Amino acid sequence: MTLRIDMHSHFFPPIGREEAATLDAQHAPWLRIDADGQRGMIMTGERAFRPVYRALWDPVARLEELDALGVDVQLMCATPVMFGYRYDAAGAHEWAMRMNDRALELCAASHGRLMALAQVPLQDVELACREATRAHRAGHRGVQIGNHLGPRDLDDEHLVTFLAHCANDGIPVLVHPWDMMTDGRMKKWMLPWLVAMPAETQLSMVSLILSGAFERVPKSLKLCFAHGGGSFAFLLGRVQNAWEQRDIVREDCPNPPVSYLDRFYVDSAVFDPRALKLLVDTMGEDRVMLGSDYPFPLGEQKIGDLVANHAELSAAAKAKILGGNAQRFFDLPDLASARAA
Template identity: 30%
Template sequence: MIIDAHAHILPDDYPSDAPECFPSMEAVSGSTDRTLVFGQMRFQAKDAFFAAERRLEEQDASGVDMEVVSPMPPLLKYDLPPADGLALAQHVNHFTAQLCEHAPDRLTGLGMVPLQDPDAATAELTAIKDAGLAGVEIASNILGASIGDEKFLDFFKEAERLGVSVFVHAMPSPMSRLPMSAMGTYVVGVEGIFAAGSMALGGTAAACPDLRISFSHAAGGFAMMLPRANYFWGGSWNEEPVNPERAVMPDDGPSPLEMARRFYYDSMVFDHRTIRYLIDLLGADRLLVGSDFPAMLREEPIAKTLRSMDLPSEQWEDISSRNALRWLGRA
């Protein structure tokens, strides 16, 4: 069984009486595609974004048994007025729930919330669960604020209490120091570090030990920095016993590596050598299959790189499906 834990949807339309700041979907001449118009953005969306039957056809063609579908990241537009942000989230969540009802054994949905208003976002989690959605997608930063900021702690505590899963998608920060040409590449690495690091170091992960949270694209460069963080924490190389004489920032809590092993990470990192490193450092029980479909083309068949690695059957079963079920609370 293969579960694609990182795939996206777009509603095919928006209410005619929606606020002017809402997106719209325009017909494409001679095609079943639609063009998403959202502020300055123009994005031609394949019909698999919004047509359930097409999604299932694409699943069958790629060898996917189930998808975890979340809103296309540009919909996470936190600069909208909070009331408009809530209205947009509710519309997208309703659409996602309806799409998944078409084939609940093959489509599992994540909603979205207006995190520019943490209280409203926290309150909306109950509605997301009641709609049958498995959890919520959030961006790696909220208008430049790290998700590990204390002002979002109650949101994560409520997600933990309700047992809903959280998926963190890397998104550019308004304070990015990289050129626009890096928005789809290096920004993913930088934002992944900031998001996962802020959760581990800001106290949220410690305060929410049962929170089920996953990071897109293996949280970017996070795993490369963890050995250095572990050295500063415990004064030793290679995760050897703590050396108090060398430790720069000792504390009594879990090590950075132990904290990082509480999270899940999709393994869409484009290279088998990187996946090997992630397995060695974080564990095969932490990785998920992801594709970014249909915003990006899947490997054909799905998880082709993982399949080529001759992983032990236990590791393959974990990464291909069991970890996703654990992250979703369905183990």
């Protein structure tokens, strides 16, 4: 049976309001767990942020669900509300270290089936680099960062410096959209998540390409974008055409946009077989990895089934996307023992 490695899932450790208050008593995120221990609410201060259930914080419950879904290994990363980019760097650094240590604790008893990606205090590039390296040496398989830092997109020199550090230290990077662009028009129906979130991801990818940032980052960087790269694959032709026709588009980008597709990966969380086919045709079968966004309702509920049941993907392509690409990207050890466990 084909190995399934889900490289995009989230966790939130069972931290109470008192612990969160060490970061910010008014707004820091914490977890309110119901009396039955099965469900809860992510809180930001006194405000309810998102209803959640036990698998988000309980590795035993998570592994039970992964068994039922046929997932062998899962990489967990912070729920983006945990990033802490709005706070002073020293406090965010301490918070990131604590959350990263908690993540490894959640993984410890899983016999290698649960692994973690670290978070970093991205607002201070020196501290972010320091924590990325510390966490990687402690056992994290890479880092997850938000796709922007306030008004700074990924092409900002501050963030390019961090990406270069990860390249030089051999630390894989997952870029996740967060704090979505909206001027108040997207009021209902989760439109920021449905419209702005894919746009945020495409903005990050195109910013790196057209700014010339990829010329300043070592080619050794292992970089992946969540949610299938958002709207990138569908609109790449528009970007390519603009580069060819307008000098203001290509003034900082020395090579055609399509030539940079070998500089990054995407996950498979697109939820539609036609979208997945376009994604694989665009990126190539070696640069798409299984990602579910588990355990949230907007994630793939039957993890890996979109890939495994796709009528137009070869068996070899499916094996790469379901597990082989992630095993190479994250330099994972032999996972036969994890499957046996």
